[in-house]
Amino acid sequence: MNKNILTKITINLLLLVFVIVWVLPTFGLFVSSFRDKDLLATSGWWTTFKTNQVNEIYRTKTFEDQFEQDGVFFIKGNLLNKNSGKKIINFGITSKEMSKYKVNEKAKLKNQSEIEIKENGEYILRSEKPFKHKRGKRIFITALSPPKFTLDNYKEVLFKEGVGQAFLNTLTVAIPSTIIPLIICSFFAYALSWMKFWGRDTLFAIIVASLVVPLQMCLIPLLSIYNDVGSLFGVGAKSYPGVWMAHTGFGLASTTFLLRNFIKSLPHEMIEAARVDGATHYDIFLRIILPLSVPAFASVFILQFLWVWNDLLVGLIFLDQVPSEIILTAKLRELLGSRGENWEILTTGAFVSMIVPLTIFFALQRYFIRGLVAGSVKG
Amino acid sequence: MTITSLFLYVFFGTATCFLYFHLSNLVLDFASKKNTKKFSQKSVLRPYIFIAPAVIILVIFILYPVIETIRLSFFNKTGFEFVGLKNYFWAVKDPEFKRAILNNLGWLLVVPTLSAFFGLVIAYLADRLWWGTIAKSIIFMPMAISFVGAGVIWKFVYDYRGPGDDQIGFLNAVVVSLGFEPQAWMTIPIWNNLFLMAIMIWIQTGLAMVIFSAALRGIPKEMLEAARIDGASEFKIFTAIIIPYLEKTILVIWTIITILVLKIFDIILAMTNGQWNTEVLANLMYDWMFRGGGDSGRGSLMAIVIMIGVIPIMIWNIKRHKEDQKS
Structure with missing residues (x-):
């Protein structure tokens, strides 16, 4: 019995350690993005929650603000910002003795004047x-x-650094890059599962092989195709439609594979019965298959959307790195280079880029995991 | 890009796609109604309407580029002059390339192994505790975020300030509080690779955990109970029953993470851009695509090296699916 309890405690502790190690880096980033930038640059994020001791220098008002009362001259004011919430412990009037006087004590200055804080x-x-x-x-x-x-x-990050714009750009890339392959591949998957045509099995084998083909194998020729097409029409090689097509191409195999596995698993009696009743494949697809495939579509949608949202390489190569086209991940990478020491910008920028994936993750975790487990072999 | 043009773009993009399928099928329906005798013949056409866009994209975006990349690797930097194996000979002697190969091998060795190991341990622990679901959620979360985002998160952890200053990077703060000197982790050769790998392990452990978690539920409860009654320790049960039972799952996870690691790019580009001996193949390739006006020969060669790493897995995958098809 004793041994059981001991095992239980060990298991709890061990898992707790894992959870802490896993959550701490993200948590630090999250907290830091809400911190004052000066504090962020000088103290660790774990000090956020405790009251800090800070040393600061201020200047009093000048002689212009003095007033006279009963032959004595006064200057009154407040060193601190009203909302700072800071509390002074001690103060000093020379840099050598920065904390000579306690608060409420009177400090003697030159010219027989004195100050009380x-x-x-x-x-x-x-x-x-x-x-x-x-x-x-x-x-x-x-x-x-x-x-x-x-x-x-x-x-600062959203409006001055251009991350807000990059956020919109990423949405513009991600939504069509998710919907287009979904439409194209659902028809393709249906055909691969239930229609008879020449070369069907070979085509499916090619899809399975393409699942693992590294993206890198396609980049150089595609880039030159894009350049040729661009100069043919006298427009730039890089554009939003271009990047949608690229994402459609790279997501095609995994999307088709997942949808095909699902559609194939639907009962074939249903489809045959509809065929006998004279329904065309198009009718069957719209009326029977689509409504039944909603869960599979949800998984595939989330998977492809997150893949596109988080992508860096395709966005770097097939879009211009200008404010109107740069995507979040590319922007973040640019900030890492140019603002490498400005942690308030980096942490906030990173968190902005993570908001959408994290929302999707926590809201639709079930579909996300289902899709990932079924199709995490994307090339 | 404003919000209005975003909507326009999205609408335009998806509408085109949808219209193709709808109109082409309507046309086919109309045509087959007109001459019912040829109904069967028209129906023969329909599969091609269904598959045409996908196949065209597959050819343009995957099949043609793959063949073209192989061809380009035997050509010079502009892709017009045949140079035989010159690029390959160059690569064997290039110190950067050698470094990239070595690093990729290191990544291949460490990342899949540790991700799978941690994933398995966590899945095993979490399935036995009431708060296991929450724990799994947290550990899985890095899977949702981008490699660049993860890069920023960890760059912050690894941040370095000179000795004497307050450390704002968590790792250095721990190191200093233990009485050691703070280190600029990203600039220490060999070790910096491990710190970069840690990021990938942090991300991929969640994936391994989820897959293992599903597989663990498949282990017959009676077998585990019998072992417990016989007095086997938890550790013994883990090594003698569970691991052998999960052999196939381990292999699947290992291949998935291996493929990801072969292509590892974003993390390196964001964190070090290959400096301090952290170069990897995908980053070197990206570099050569644009270095000195771009060298398609050398770039292609590096893509092919990555591809060679993937081929065994590809063959294994196809075999597996052929077997699935039969059963």
């Missing part, structure tokens, strides 16, 4: 003589900064 950043400069300083006096503070989250990174 409160926890929330409010300060009072007090002097017997009028202030003359034209630049604000430097104040060094040590403050506690509470966890802070912001959507600024998203605003």
